[in-house]
Every structure is written in structure tokens, then in C-alpha cells.
Amino acid sequence: MPDMPDVAETTDKVGTGSTGAYAEQYRRSLDDPDGFWLEAARAVDWTRRPTRALDDSAAPLYRWFPDGELNTAHNALDRHVDAGRGEQDALLWDSPVTGSKRRYTYRELRDEVATFAGALRGLGVGKGDRVVLYLPMVPEAVIAMLACARLGAVHSVVFGGFAPRELATRVDDARPKVVVTASCGIEPTRVVEYVPIVRRALADTTHRPDHVVVLQRDTKHAELRDGELDWTTLVASARPVDPVPVAATDPLYILYTSGTTGRPKGVVRDTGGHAVALTWSMANIYDIGPGDVWWTASDVGWVVGHSYIVYAPLLVGATSVLYEGKPVGTPDAGAFWRVVSEYGVRALFTAPTAIRAIKRVDPDGAEMARYDLSRFRTLFLAGERTDPQTYHWAAERLGVPVVDHWWQTETGWAIAANPRGLEPLPPKPGSVTVPMPGWDVRVLDQSGKERPSGQEGAIAVRLPLPPGALPTLWGDDDRYIEAYLSRYEGYYLTGDSGYLDPDGYLFVMGRTDDVINVAGHRLSTGAIEAVLAAHPAVAECAVIGVHDALKGQLPRGFVVLKAGADITEEKLREELVAAVRAEIGPVAAFRDVAVVDALPKTRSGKVLRKTMRALADGRDEPVPSTIEDPEVLDRLKAVLRPKR
Ligand code: COA
Ligand code: AMP
Secondary structure, eight states, X not given: OOOOOXXXXXXXXXXXXXXXXXXXXXXXXXXXXXXXXXXXXXXXOOSBOOSOSEEEEETTEEXXXXXXXXXXXXXXXXXXXXXXITTSEEEEEEETTTTEEEEXXXXXXXXXXXXXXXXXXXXXXXXXXXXXXXXXXXXXXXXXXXXHHHHTOEEEEOOTTSOHHHHHHHHHHHOOSEEEEESEEEETTEXXXXXXXXXXXXXXXXXXXXXXXXXXXXXXXXXXXXXXXXXXXXXXXOOOOOXXXXXXXXXXXXEEEOXXXXXXXXXXXXXXXXXXXXXXXXXXXXXXXXXXXXXXXXXXXXXXXXXXXXXXXXXXXXXXXXXXXXXXXXXXXXXXXXXHHHHTOSEEEEOHHHHHHHHHXXXXXXXXXXXXXXXXXXXXXXXXXXXXXXXXXXXXXXXXXXXXXXXXXXXXSOSEEOOTTTOOOOOOXXXXXXXXXXXXXXXXXXXXXXXXXXXXXXXXXXXXXOTTSOSOBTTOHHHHIIIIISSSTTEEEEEEEEEEOTTSOEEEEEESSSEEEETTEEEEHHHHHHHHHTSTTEEEEEEEEEEETTTEEEEEEEEEEOTTOOOOHHXXXXXXXXXXXXXXXXXXXXXXXXXXXXXXXXXXXXXOHHHHHHHHTTXXXXXXXXXSOXXXXXXXXXXXXXXX
């Protein structure tokens, strides 16, 4: 790995943009996508090497590497063992919540994956079949994901903080043959029993998986019922299987994400484009290669965990840390620095909320000072906007570059970042730096015209999207086109607004729709509204995301009672908070709901959520002239004003 240049050293390379390697590669990716991506594809092992990169024959549905064939688990494991890296650490599991640690070399991980793949095959899972994984942050989660990949089966991981109903929706959409879960997950304040959640979910689904596999954890065993199989028993009689080659365009996984409605979207990840894009990103964005220790402090249930805990670090032969704990409280605010120091982590990727949590408990960095961070080179942040205070605090205390970069479940890897491995660009606090190769980012006004630099608008990406981005939504091309490609013809709508500055740096300011980000977790206010609206005393409701100093945003609900509803406000609040926790999950962190006499609306009946959001965040927002009754908004102002 080359030493990273000082920020000052690179300043002259930027002006209206880099004149170095970044500018050259970016241009080439747009002018000659076939040449660019076929070259990047050489870093991947193919059972049939692609001769073409882009297939635009079904535009606007694009495919990458249409004649390529490969297996992702082979690329993540076997190829490194074959190349002599079998004894190198692949995965380091560190679990302060259970007091456990475990290391897996590439050879050990390959063998575990091959055997669990054999177990799944024994249950009838083959190429194209779906497997839903509802697991905590244990090595078996990584093993199960890679075992699916080995078989050419399609995994769909559901984050453990989601409640039974959310799990049920995903099971019904993905229609898995097998569900894999664990006896429990461990949160700092409680043990979360997963098996009852899975049972409740499956009692609600129309689709029935053939089997449920349960990993028993020492913290708490589950009593298994008929049809529920013990992981260890299953594996004991399983035979290892070889990787099954699949078409580059075959799905590797489905990952559900919140949209603007209550129905989550099944983002599809293809096999070839994903392997190529992630491999490119590790070297060129993150500056990580074989043997480097890399840590993504997220959860395998999110896209950040899929791409950068599991697939990308293993694709490039790095060592990936899997951490089951929190930034604070497990046991203290030094936990992250302990892990960085103990394993010699070269780069850490987490969400700004985690850094804010540490900063709140340890503002002077006393915990940090206890550890040797000399091997630590870069902090990468994503999932929500990095506020300048957090940026400066981290940069000053850690003395390493802090890189804010922007992406989404849909895109699978960064749309915009600072390409630290390719050409480190001078950072600008508040900016996610520049578009990555293949991402032709434009800022558009309502009519689809490009906005001049410095002016905010909808951020869109000219089609085709690069490899690694979603080719479609699971089983629903029409919904994909409708949700993402129909607002501006020829563009993918990101749902974020922002602007490009005169140097070509991108600033992402926030969502333009009803998606909110709570502690880096993406949620739909529409889904929370659906839960509130189902309460018998609620006539109508609105949920908005409001600023929160720790979690970035928190949901706030406003409900109007039905005439004659016989319930106290306090009781109603309690019931609504409990309902959101039970229906969506604790991760929604929904605690704040106010009873109001009416919601502000336009004359056509649309609730003025944007105006409410602005008022709640203490911003001035012009009130639309179409407002039905300005007095309703005036009355709401007292409730909406930011809480100090
Ligand atoms: N399984 C079950 N429950 C879970 C869970 C899981 N995998 N993850 C979170 N929860 C629960 C928590 O126990 C908590 O429940 P509670 O209301 O009973 O306390 C609730 O969901 C909210 O959890 P969380 O979002 O973790 O908030 P927190 O207040 O416990 O901690 C932070 C705040 C900032 C420390 C924490 O959110 C964090 O570490 N964030 C990192 C962000 C991240 O990894 N984002 C992923 C995208 S990069
Ligand atoms: P998710 O799909 O959960 O990764 O969430 C994606 C959304 O998170 C984006 O559409 C943005 O709204 C937000 N987001 C992610 N990273 C950033 C960032 N670096 N800056 C601003 N917003 C971000």
C-alpha cells in the first residue's frame, strides 16, 4: 500500500476538479464504460470471463457483464486459499456483549462455508432459491450469507431490530425455502429471543418456508419445535460443497429497504457487477488490499454490512472485523479504539451517529488516548450526513483523514466519495467529495433542467447506473421503473437533495421524500403512520423526522382523535409507542407523539409534512399558498417548535 499523501500535498490537483488519476478514471468510466469496467473485471476470478460489460438491450433495465459467469464465494474465499493466503485471518469476531472472540483464517472460513452450504443443499436449497437470514452479529451470519452465495442461492438478510411483521412482509415477498435464525441476539439492556419473533412472523405469512434452522447461542438456548433444526446437528452430518458458477446477471441477494410507503422495496444485487464494483472500491476508495485489517462497525442487516463487513473485504483478501457491540456502553466509550488498537485496524467505516455517541460520553478523547492507534489511517463515515462538529472532532482527535461518503441500499457502494486509494482529494467538511466512476451525478430542478453550481435541487444519476447498483426490485420491474426512473426520463432518482459546488464537490442535504434516518437506520415515516392510523381512536395522523443531536433524526408523530374517542391522551400515547415497537421494531425509536386538533393541509387534502418538518427543525419555510386553513398551522407551531 502506498503511503497516503498529506492533504496539503494534493491541493493543487483540484480546481474545477482533479487533474490527476481521479479525473482521468472518472472521465473514462463515462466515455468508455465497456473499456473501464472490463478492465476492472480483471480483478475478479470468472469461470467464464465476460467479453462485454454493458447490456442495454432492455433499457432502461440495464445489465452488466451479460456473458460472464462466476461464483462470489469462490472469489471471497477459495481463490485466496488457492493463492496461498489460507492461513491469513479472514474474519475476526469480537463480541464484548458476550465476552467472546473468535478468529477464522481464510481456510477455516472457506471450510465452514462449504459445509453449511452442504447443509443447506441437504435441505433442498439450490441455485436461485431464496434463504432468509434473521441473525445477530455472529460469524455464522457471514457463513450463512457466503454459503448461499456458494450454492447460487439468494439470501435476504433481515435486520434483528425489526419486529415480526416486518420479517413476515419480507418472507412473503422473497418466498424463501429456508429461514436461518439464532436463539438470541444480545442488546446491552436485554437478551432478544429471535425464535419467538420468527414463529410470530411465520404465523402471519402466506408463504411457508420448508425449514427453520436455529443457531443455539450459549447466552440463551431456544426450545426447538417440529420443523426447527439445530444448526450444529445439521452441520455435523453435512458434506462440503464446491462453488456453483452462476451468470453475472443472476441475483446474489435481496435486501429490503424502506421506501415512502409501508411496503419495503426488495433491492436486487446482481453477482458480477457487485463483485467488480466492490473490488474496485476497496483499492480505489478505501485503499485496502490483501492482508490489511479493515473494520466496518455496522450490522450485517444493512447494506453497509453486506458490502463492507462481508463481501468487499473478503473479495480483496483483507481481514474483516465483525463486532457485536455498541460504540458506548459495551463497556465504555473506548470500545472502538480498543478494537482498532487490538487488531491493528487500518481503516474504520461507521455511521456518524456512532462517533457522536462516543463524543458525547468522551468529549476530550480520554478513552481514545488509552490506546495505540498508530496503525489507524482513515475514518470513513456514511449512512447520514456528517455534521461539521462531528467531522472536526474526529479529525482533530484521531489525527487521520475523515471521509464522508454517500450511498444507498440501492446503489450498493458509494455514489460519491473521496477516492483515497486512487487520488486523495482535499476534503471539504459537509461535502461527500466527488462522484465515483460510473456515477454521472446531476442536480435537477422540478422541470428536469440542471441547476447551476451552488444551487440545491434533486440529485439524480444519468442512466445507466454503474455495476453494483440495483438492476431492479425483486420480481417487480414496474415498481423499480415507477419508483426510481419515472420522475426524470433517463435518470435514476436518488431521493436526496443537494448541490454541486464550483469545484465539482457534492453536498448532500437530505431526503426529498418520507424516508428518515434514525441512528443510521433507514425508516419510512409512511410505515409508522400506517401503524398509528390502525389505532381505533386515531382519525388521521402524520409522522415526520425531526433533528436529533445523537441519532441525526427521530420520528415524531401527530395524531387527530376520532370524534367521541374515549381514551386519555396519555394512554393513547403509550399504546401508540408500544404499537410501533411491536409492529416495526425497537429500532424505530418512536417515543414522541402529540395529540392535535387538526393537521395542516393543502386545499386538495395533502398534509404539509415538509412545512411541519421545517418548523420542527426551527427553519423558516414559506407556507404554501394552497394551505387550507393557516390557523391550523399557527396552532401547531407551539407543539412543533424544536425542544431545547
Ligand atoms: N436486535 C434487536 N434489537 C435491536 C437491534 C438488534 N440487532 N439493534 C438495535 N436494537 C434495539 C436497541 O436495543 C434499542 O432498543 P431499546 O429501545 O429497548 O433501547 C433500539 O433498537 C434502538 O437501538 P439503536 O439504534 O442501536 O439505539 P441506541 O440508543 O441503543 O444506541 C447508538 C445509539 C448511536 C449508540 C447506536 O444507534 C449505534 O451504535 N449506531 C451505529 C449506527 C449503525 O451501525 N448504523 C448502520 C448503518 S451504517
Ligand atoms: P441506506 O439505504 O440505509 O443506506 O440509506 C440511504 C440514505 O441515507 C441516503 O439516501 C441518504 O439520505 C442518507 N445518507 C447516506 N449516506 C449519507 C451521507 N454521507 N450524507 C448524507 N446522507 C447520507
